[in-house]
Amino acid sequence: MILPRSEGELVEAIASATSPLLVKGGGTRMIANAQGEVLDITGLSGIKLYEPAALTLVVQAGTPLAQINTLLADERQRLGFEPPDLRGLLGRDGVSTIGGIAASNASGPRRVQGGAARDAMLGVRFVDGRGAAISSGGRVMKNVTGYDLVKLMAGSFGTLGVLTEVSLKVQSIPEAEVTLVLGGLDDAAGLAALRRALGSPYDVSGAARAGGRSYIRLEGMAGSVAYRAERLRAQCDATLVENAQSAAIWADIRDVSALQGRAGDIWRLSVLPTDAAGIAVEILAAIGGDTLRDAVYDWGGGLVWLALPAGADDAVRAAVNGRGAAIKLRGTGAAPFAPQSAQVSALTAALKAQFDPFGRFAAQSPMSQKVIP
Amino acid sequence: MEMPRPNSMILSRRAQIVAQLRAALPAGCVIDDPMETRVYECDALSAYRCAPLAVVLPRSTAEVAAALRICHALGVPVVPRGSGTSLAGGAMPSADCVVLGVARMNAVLDTDYENRFIHVQTGRTNLSVTGAVEARGFFYAPDPSSQLACAIAGNIAMNSGGAHCLKYGVTTNNLLGVTMVKMDGTVITLGGPWGDGFGLDLLGVVCGSEGQLGVVTEAWLRILPKPEGARPVLVAFNSSEVAGACVADIIRAGILPVAIEFMDRPCIRATEAFAHAGYPDCEALLIIEAEGSAPEIDEQLSRIRAIAARHNPIEFTEAADEAQAKRIWLGRKSAFGAMGQMGDYMCLDGTIPVSQLSYVLRRIGELSTEYGLDVGNVFHAGDGNMHPLILYNANKDGDLAKCEALGAEILKLCVQVGGCLSGEHGIGLEKRDLMPVQFTPADLEAQMRVKDVFDPSWLLNPAKVFPLAASAARRGDT
Numbered sequence: 001m002i003l004p005r006s007e008g009e010l011v012e013a014i015a016s017a018t019s020p021l022l023v024k025g026g027g028t029r030m031i032a033n034a035q036g037e038v039l040d041i042t043g044l045s046g047i048k049l050y051e052p053a054a055l056t057l058v059v060q061a062g063t064p065l066a067q068i069n070t071l072l073a074d075e076r077q078r079l080g081f082e083p084p085d086l087r088g089l090l091g092r093d094g095v096s097t098i099g100g101i102a103a104s105n106a107s108g109p110r111r112v113q114g115g116a117a118r119d120a121m122l123g124v125r126f127v128d129g130r131g132a133a134i135s136s137g138g139r140v141m142k143n144v145t146g147y148d149l150v151k152l153m154a155g156s157f158g159t160l161g162v163l164t165e166v167s168l169k170v171q172s173i174p175e176a177e178v179t180l181v182l183g184g185l186d187d188a189a190g191l192a193a194l195r196r197a198l199g200s201p202y203d204v205s206g207a208a209r210a211g212g213r214s215y216i217r218l219e220g221m222a223g224s225v226a227y228r229a230e231r232l233r234a235q236c237d238a239t240l241v242e243n244a245q246s247a248a249i250w251a252d253i254r255d256v257s258a259l260q261g262r263a264g265d266i267w268r269l270s271v272l273p274t275d276a277a278g279i280a281v282e283i284l285a286a287i288g289g290d291t292l293r294d295a296v297y298d299w300g301g302g303l304v305w306l307a308l309p310a311g312a313d314d315a316v317r318a319a320v321n322g323r324g325a326a327i328k329l330r331g332t333g334a335a336p337f338a339p340q341s342a343q344v345s346a347l348t349a350a351l352k353a354q355f356d357p358f359g360r361f362a363a364q365s366p367m368s369q370k371v372i373p
Numbered sequence: 374m375e376m377p378r379p380n381s382m383i384l385s386r387r388a389q390i391v392a393q394l395r396a397a398l399p400a401g402c403v404i405d406d407p408m409e410t411r412v413y414e415c416d417a418l419s420a421y422r423c424a425p426l427a428v429v430l431p432r433s434t435a436e437v438a439a440a441l442r443i444c445h446a447l448g449v450p451v452v453p454r455g456s457g458t459s460l461a462g463g464a465m466p467s468a469d470c471v472v473l474g475v476a477r478m479n480a481v482l483d484t485d486y487e488n489r490f491i492h493v494q495t496g497r498t499n500l501s502v503t504g505a506v507e508a509r510g511f512f513y514a515p516d517p518s519s520q521l522a523c524a525i526a527g528n529i530a531m532n533s534g535g536a537h538c539l540k541y542g543v544t545t546n547n548l549l550g551v552t553m554v555k556m557d558g559t560v561i562t563l564g565g566p567w568g569d570g571f572g573l574d575l576l577g578v579v580c581g582s583e584g585q586l587g588v589v590t591e592a593w594l595r596i597l598p599k600p601e602g603a604r605p606v607l608v609a610f611n612s613s614e615v616a617g618a619c620v621a622d623i624i625r626a627g628i629l630p631v632a633i634e635f636m637d638r639p640c641i642r643a644t645e646a647f648a649h650a651g652y653p654d655c656e657a658l659l660i661i662e663a664e665g666s667a668p669e670i671d672e673q674l675s676r677i678r679a680i681a682a683r684h685n686p687i688e689f690t691e692a693a694d695e696a697q698a699k700r701i702w703l704g705r706k707s708a709f710g711a712m713g714q715m716g717d718y719m720c721l722d723g724t725i726p727v728s729q730l731s732y733v734l735r736r737i738g739e740l741s742t743e744y745g746l747d748v749g750n751v752f753h754a755g756d757g758n759m760h761p762l763i764l765y766n767a768n769k770d771g772d773l774a775k776c777e778a779l780g781a782e783i784l785k786l787c788v789q790v791g792g793c794l795s796g797e798h799g800i801g802l803e804k805r806d807l808m809p810v811q812f813t814p815a816d817l818e819a820q821m822r823v824k825d826v827f828d829p830s831w832l833l834n835p836a837k838v839f840p841l842a843a844s845a846a847r848r849g850d851t
């Protein structure tokens with residue numbers, strides 16, 4: 001195992017490596033089945049800068065999420081993109097780090113309103129496969145200076161370089177939060193209710209469905225939240241859940257608690273909200289499942305989590321084909337990248353060759369995936 | 374501004390290049406009459422002009438691909454163009470280039486309110502995207518000041534922002550997917566209406582790449598439901614520092630207004646003389662806008678009022694009706710025009726950490742005195758995106774050079790305090806040679822490697838973004 005204590009040591013470690021490296025933060029979101037000598041980045045930890053009045057945080061990549069959450073909470077702030085804790089779902093233990101969150105673009109229910117991790121990432125520093133330390137973006141909210149390599153690194157799972165530092169936009173914790181809970185609807189009607197809410201002017205910050213119930217979240221100033229909840233309730237039959245109880249519902253949605261501890265494979269689908277129910281039903285019909293038990297819908301239906309028995313790959317690919325993207329996060333052949341078109345695969349391979357020409361991070365290559373015929 | 378010497382081989386083959394383009398494209402799509410190509414000699418950075426070799430105005434993705442294939446085969450540089458509103462010279466031609474304009478491709482291909490996206494050809498103007506969906510209560514959030522004229526193609530190339538991005542983000546946060554033609558004529562789709570494709574975020578790196586990676590011909594854009602209403606307040610202060618502190622306190626209190634705009638005295642005076650918006654004669658003023666239903670706006674503005682009161686404003690005016698709201702925005706929206714009345718100006722757009730606001734404003738004042746050129750400041754205070762407007766006289770010998778030198782000093786200052794060279798206009802030609810102020814050679818090399826992947830022959834908008842010396846070998850300029 002290699003444990004660099006500084007960016008300089010990391011540069012040295014990569015430049016002198018002769019075989020593939022397995023980049024590891026807390027190990028909670030790593031690519032399953034990846035191989036290589038462990039390059040542990042938890043030695044690169046600490047807060048570099050925190051300006052609450054500028055909503056800006058700069059941290060080293062190995063900094064634990066829990067430490068960041070505590071620091072922000074003390075100033076009544078938080079990471080707006082609500083990074084999920086997938087340890088329960090993926091059967092991992094360890095300490096989640098911000099580098100892993102950035103490298104996997106880990107984004108929770110609030111993506112529908114406040115954006116994903118990639119949208120909150122203002123800047124990165126990373127070391128590429130040649131051992132060059134590279135900076136992109138910065139620490140300010142608006143920045144179009146040069147190419148946006150920040151986005152390229154977000155969700156690249158360490159295939160192009162090792163993150164050493166991440167700048168983030170943070171947000172204030174709103175004073176009030178309520179969730180509208182809608183029961184007694186089937187998937188089609190329950191998801192349609194979420195789409196209606198997202199299409200309303202009431203600034204919905206969460207729209208999910210699990211266990212036969214649909215959930216709609218509102219956050220903000222107390223008076224505003226109460227007003228908007230009333231307006232939405234006029235459109236649908238819902239009970240109201242407030243503050244801590246509401247937060248608990250969204251922690252469960254975020255971490256996909258409903259599918260934790262299930263045997264078989266865990267799948268993640270990105271589809272059009274109007275296609276979500278149909279695609280889930282099609283897959284589950286093919287393998288004899290049931291959406292009430294096996295599916296969790298987030299992002300108004302744009303994100304579908306499925307717990308499926310092993311070997312459902314063909315059923316998933318057939319249902320999603322041309323209508324979105326699907327990845328298997330847990331199970332045999334699990335990988336964070338979906339098959340891409342021939343042209344996109346070629347660009348991906350060429351970028352990989354530029355940033356990691358010696359295959360230092362080859363165990364996690366996005367090109368090991370199939371190409372869509 | 375130095376431009377590479379035009380390639381004489383290309384210039385000498387002008388007739389052949391135009392003939393091949395004419396043969397491949399429908400009648401009226403290729404312009405080579407010097408009288409007509411002059412229309413394309415500059416964008417909104419009008420201090421620099423150069424007519425291109427020819428202009429092509431395709432009507433479809435297939436025609437864009439056909440034009441690019443020909444230019445690629447003949448080794449002719451291509452400068453993509455949306456509406457030509459770039460303030461950074463992003464669409465500025467060279468004598469040996471073909472300008473590829475997408476302005477004729479302005480159709481709406483699909484609107485999907487349930488899934489909240491619109492699919493458009495990228496020649497469509499920013500404001501007309503909102504125009505296509507507002508009857509159903511939706512809008513497209515990024516709102517650059519040039520939104521009446523600027524095209525989505527240019528918005529994507531420059532990752533454009535606007536006054537309301539404090540709440541809604543910039544183009545990259547509202548872009549779901551694109552159809553793009555690479556320099557070799559290959560048509561690719563990145564992302565799509567469903568957003569996440571579980572691959573490398575190529576869409577994210579294409580957005581803001583200043584037309585150097587491909588020509589984006591179609592885009593899926595996120596549309597949002599319109600808030601029930603909006604109301605601005607005007608807050609005037611006797612000191613820029615106090616105004617800056619007020620902005621910090623509002624953000625710190627967890628209030629996120631949809632816009633916080635800042636104007637300083639030179640800018641206020643110029644706009645008053647021009648637009649008569651009724652602004653007080655003061656050192657600094659803020660325009661803060663709240664959104665929502667009437668009671669929600671009341672709730673937010675009452676808190677803003679309480680915070681502002683702690684800073685002893687000399688005026689706090691809440692728009693009582695639509696007419697007054699318009700008047701409050703009038704001065705801000707005509708600020709550039711008003712400064713233009715006073716003479717030629719250069720508009721910078723460096724971004725700074727908001728905590729550095731007062732220091733930077735003071736330093737800009739000192740630099741302005743030192744260089745003997747007036748500078749007005751009007752900017753998006755919530756996100757630190759400055760817009761210093763430097764006044765100069767284009768007809769006075771040496772004034773432009775002096776203005777550019779002052780501009781460079783101000784941008785270096787922005788980087789020095791932890792900010793960046795450009796918040797929303799892009800680098801283009803204008804700030805190309807300042808890139809080493811913000812980036813190391815390794816940083817620039819990494820960016821250029823991305824261009825190597827998408828455009829190995831470096832024919833797309835080649836002499837922009839990177840310092841000429843840094844990109845010389847790749848451009849074959851030896």
